Amino acid sequence: MFTIAKRTDYGLMALSYLAEQEEDEAITSRAIAERFCIPAELLAKTMQLLARSELVESRNGPKGGYVLSRRPESISVAEVIRAIEGPIAMATCQIGDATGCEQYEKCTIFYPMERIQKKVTDVLEGMTLQDMVGTPAGEIR
DSSP: OOOOOHHHHHHHHHHHHHHHSOTTOOBOHHHHHHHHTOOHHHHHHHHHHHHHTTSEEEEOSTTOEEEESSOGGGOBHHHHHHHHHOSOOSSGGGGTOOTTOTTGGGOSSHHHHHHHHHHHHHHHHHOBHHHHTTOOTTOOO
């Protein structure tokens, strides 16, 4: 089953929440974790990854916390996934690591899977944080 890691779910929830805030209003990772019942330590590490990838800015001080580094409509879901998980791939051979696959030389599904991966990646590239803001749980837009 192709899934996105729980850490990425948490990161997307946090970034969507930041996108809903007033511009320049910093929110701590602890406040976000409490709001969504997310393990605080895991979210803090996730937010650090997002800061390293320059998707959020970390601000110090009494009114410190995190803010988006760009407008929500300019941050794609694909960027968030890459920041947290690395390359988007349906199989390891599609990120250039075919060494562990015994079937690679005879694989009949490599190219069809590559097309599927491209379509999935295109959808993730085309969806932004702005698209995720305000969507109630269970609703798809």
